[in-house]
Amino acid sequence: MTDEQKFILWLEGRLTAHGFTPGAIDGVFDDTAKAALTAFQRARGISPSGKADVETVAALRLSSSRVSPADRDDIPDRDRPGAADARGGPWPLQRDCTKIFGDPQTQVPDRLVMVRMPWDCRAAWNPALRITRLRLHEKVADSAERCLDRASRTFDSDARHRLGLDLSGGSYAKRRMRGGSSWSMHAYGIAIDWDPQRNALRTHAPEARLSHDDARRWWEIWEDEGWVSLGRARDFDWMHVQAARI
Known part of the structure; x- marks a missing residue:
């Protein structure tokens, strides 16, 4: 498995944990995964680029169990x-x-x-x-x-x-x-x-x-x-x- 595939698997797992399931967690960054990432960005007030930039990755790393x-x-x-x-x-x-x-x-x-x-x-x-x-x-x-x-x-x-x-x-x-x-x-x-x-x-x-x-x-x-x-x-x-x- 390549480093890119490992990162995409992590990305899909974190999106799922935050409630934005990308469909299958399969290491493939397809249109469904991009839509999930974009929806996550919008929900967190991040520019909805559909790309896993530094700000987005930092937000995904935050605990998904936090509540107000x-x-x-x-x-x-x-x-x-x-x-x-x-x-x-x-x-x-x-x-x-x-x-x-x-x-x-x-x-x-x-x-x-x-x-x-x-x-x-x-x-x-x-x-x-x-x-x-x-x-x-x-x-x-x-x-x-x-x-x-x-x-x-x-x-x-x-x-x-x-x-x-x-x-x-x-x-x-x-x-x-x-x-x-x-x-x-x-x-x-x-x-x-x-x-x-x-x-x-x-x-x-x-x-x-x-x-x-x-x-x-x-x-x-x-x-x-x-x-x-x-x-x-x-x-x-x-x-x-x-x-x-x-």
């Missing part, structure tokens, strides 16, 4: 272990994820697989970018595929659009928890986000779109497989579902 002081005061302490989830189920507690899924730095990347999306889905930051697959840990992939298949049979295209299930906020991303220093569940490849604009980190019920009654069956499909909605459990981050107990 207002957000920090309005969400649970992300580094404080929660009470043991009495429901049990197939998935570990958050604090035990490294034991089960591997180290996010050295082991998880080799254990990721692709899970197909059974309906038309687009990147939330760029509706022109079609998301056909999600990158998830091999241990949760079959479960996620069952949930998605059930959801595709339960909700027609109009219902999925109303709920925002056709807008992907991302799956695997090697980053820390927003507002914390522990690894995000995304870094293990065991979490998926949906429609982040209407279900932002500190948007609570009933403002969060996926907190509405018509989304209940959506969450029950995941919960039947042991997945956890942070919105349903803690009333924040309603975009998020994870294969780990709190």
Whole structure:
């Protein structure tokens, strides 16, 4: 692998961590990757050149887990272990994820697989970018595929659009928890986000779109497989579902 390919892989990984997925992380700087980089630059107030200049690289190096002081005061302490989830189920507690899924730095990347999306889905930051697959840990992939298949049979295209299930906020991303220093569940490849604009980190019920009654069956499909909605459990981050107990 050339130095240029290594840099592009890093660039794609950092864009994904910051919420601007370039599609496949493959070391190819194509039009989709350039569009993601340009969108990132605009969001950070950088001249949208579509080039990885010094200012852009410096911004990409910044932590993708930082949140504003207002957000920090309005969400649970992300580094404080929660009470043991009495429901049990197939998935570990958050604090035990490294034991089960591997180290996010050295082991998880080799254990990721692709899970197909059974309906038309687009990147939330760029509706022109079609998301056909999600990158998830091999241990949760079959479960996620069952949930998605059930959801595709339960909700027609109009219902999925109303709920925002056709807008992907991302799956695997090697980053820390927003507002914390522990690894995000995304870094293990065991979490998926949906429609982040209407279900932002500190948007609570009933403002969060996926907190509405018509989304209940959506969450029950995941919960039947042991997945956890942070919105349903803690009333924040309603975009998020994870294969780990709190």
